[in-house]
Amino acid sequence: xxxxxxxxxxxxxxxxxxxxxxxxxxxxxxxxxxxxxxxxxxxxxxxxxxxxxxxxxxxxxxxxxxxxxxxxxxxxxxxxxxxxxxxxxxxxxxxxxxxxxxxxxxxxxxxxxxxxxxxxxxxxxxxxxxxxxxxxxxxxxxxxxxxxxxxxxxxxxxxxxxxxxxxxxxxxxxxxxxxxxxxxxxxxxxxxxxxxxxxxxxxxxxxxxxxxxxxxxxxxxxxxxxxxxxxxxxxxxxxxxxxxxxxxxxxxxxxxxxxxxxxxxxxxxxxxxxxxxxxxxxxxxxxxxxxxxxxxxxxxxxxxxxxxxxxxxxxxxxxxxxxxxxxx
Numbered sequence: 001x002x003x004x005x006x007x008x009x010x011x012x013x014x015x016x017x018x019x020x021x022x023x024x025x026x027x028x029x030x031x032x033x034x035x036x037x038x039x040x041x042x043x044x045x046x047x048x049x050x051x052x053x054x055x056x057x058x059x060x061x062x063x064x065x066x067x068x069x070x071x072x073x074x075x076x077x078x079x080x081x082x083x084x085x086x087x088x089x090x091x092x093x094x095x096x097x098x099x100x101x102x103x104x105x106x107x108x109x110x111x112x113x114x115x116x117x118x119x120x121x122x123x124x125x126x127x128x129x130x131x132x133x134x135x136x137x138x139x140x141x142x143x144x145x146x147x148x149x150x151x152x153x154x155x156x157x158x159x160x161x162x163x164x165x166x167x168x169x170x171x172x173x174x175x176x177x178x179x180x181x182x183x184x185x186x187x188x189x190x191x192x193x194x195x196x197x198x199x200x201x202x203x204x205x206x207x208x209x210x211x212x213x214x215x216x217x218x219x220x221x222x223x224x225x226x227x228x229x230x231x232x233x234x235x236x237x238x239x240x241x242x243x244x245x246x247x248x249x250x251x252x253x254x255x256x257x258x259x260x261x262x263x264x265x266x267x268x269x270x271x272x273x274x275x276x277x278x279x280x281x282x283x284x285x286x287x288x289x290x291x292x293x294x295x296x297x298x299x300x301x302x303x304x305x306x307x308x309x310x311x312x313x314x315x316x317x318x319x320x321x322x323x324x325x326x327x328x
Contacts, residue, residue, distance in 0.1 A: 021060070021297060022041070023041055023043050023268060024040065024262070024270070024271075025038060025039075025262060025269055026040060026288070026297060026298065027039050027295055027298050027301070028067075028080075028083065028295070028296060029064075029296065030071045030072065030074060030075060031291075031292055032072050034066050034069065035068050035070060036066070036067045036070070036075065036077065036079070036080040036083075037064045038065050038067055038259050039063075039282075039292070040062060040064065040065065040132060040271050041061075041271065042060075042061040042062065042276060043271070059283060060285065061281060061282070061283055061284075062283075062284075062285075062287075062288050063229065063271055063275050063280050063281050063282065064280055065132075065229050065255045065259075065280075066255070067079055067080060067255055067256050067259065068080050068256075078095070079096060081093065082096050083256070083259055083260055083263065084301060085305070086264060087263055087298050087301040087302065087305075088304060088305025088306070089305050091264060093260075097256075097257075097260050097264075100119070100122055101257060101260070101261065102122075102125055102261055102265070103118045103125050105257065106125050106249050107121055110237075110249065116240070124237055124238040124240075125236070125237055125249075126235060126238075126265075127235050127262075127265045127267050128234045128235060128248075129233070129267065130233050130258055130262050130267055130268070130269045131231075131232045131271075131272060132269060132272060132275055133229075133230050133231075133232055133272050133275065134229070134230070134274040134277075135229055136228075154192065157198075158197065158198060161195075161199025162188060162192060162195055162199045163188065165191065165199070166187045166188040169187050169209070170182060170183070170187045173210060173213065179210070179213055187209075187213065190212045191209065193209075193212060194208045194212065228277075228279075229275055229280065231253055231254070232251075233250070233251055233253055233261065234248060234249070235249050235251075
């Protein structure tokens with residue numbers, strides 16, 4: 001995907017001509033102007049096969065959302081690498097996309113409505129649907145409502161402890177995936193959210209602090225929020241009492257988290273018709289290729305992953321050491 005030093009020409013997915021496309025998440029691309037994007041297919045049909053015929057008489061419409069602004073020529077950010085791997089069925093991005101992401105998002109939405117810990121919720125939550133809706137700028141738009149937790153009570157001693165520790169925390173996290181643009185001010189603000197009453201950060205608080213910093217880094221870049229698109233997720237939450245019915249929980253997540261969860265749990269992303277405006281809509285696969293020459297459909301990423309999946313294990317089960325000719 002993108003360019004290589006040996007061959008600066010973008011790798012186009014046109015040989016052989018593209019005939020089918022995956023519903024929901026169609027594929028990914030790197031773009032020199034906006035970065036790493038996910039292309040989504042708008043589908044009015046319910047059910048049916050997983051793929052669509054892009055050469056059929058019907059007009060297929062697509063939208064795109066920016067995941068990372070760092071990937072202007074090649075896939076290099078932790079977020080982009082994580083989604084490309086997930087698209088191929090390889091769930092390897094535990095650092096930037098932890099296994100408890102879904103449970104953590106549900107916990108944040110429940111706030112004090114459920115006293116269970118994130119670890120307890122992991123076995124009780126199930127992702128049901130992801131819908132992409134229009135993100136209006138109006139203050140009366142209910143989709144703009146953001147649930148925020150109150151800041152912990154602070155004092156001069158706590159603030160001084162946080163100020164003294166922020167530089168050390170920044171040094172510890174600045175080289176982690178997805179945090180190369182972090183600043184000491186952002187670290188300090190995140191510590192105010194997650195430090196205890198004494199200004200200290202334990203292991204759980206440190207994990208939450210990393211998540212806050214990554215969210216700010218991803219959403220703070222140019223077009224990183226996905227333009228006019230907003231992701232609404234629906235999950236079911238089973239009660240601790242197995243005889244009680246499950247409840248539905250609706251919440252919102254970033255483009256990266258939403259696409260990642262869709263790939264991890266194999267949930268289709270549905271694009272509402274209202275999203276087909278605002279400059280991010282693409283009418284037909286020809287427009288997708290024209291706008292993103294380095295576009296790669298999900299099917300190709302799955303094929304690449306299957307080849308790699310078969311190659312890696314073989315490297316550990318060679319009966320003999322490689323000959324000198326093999327070492328070249």
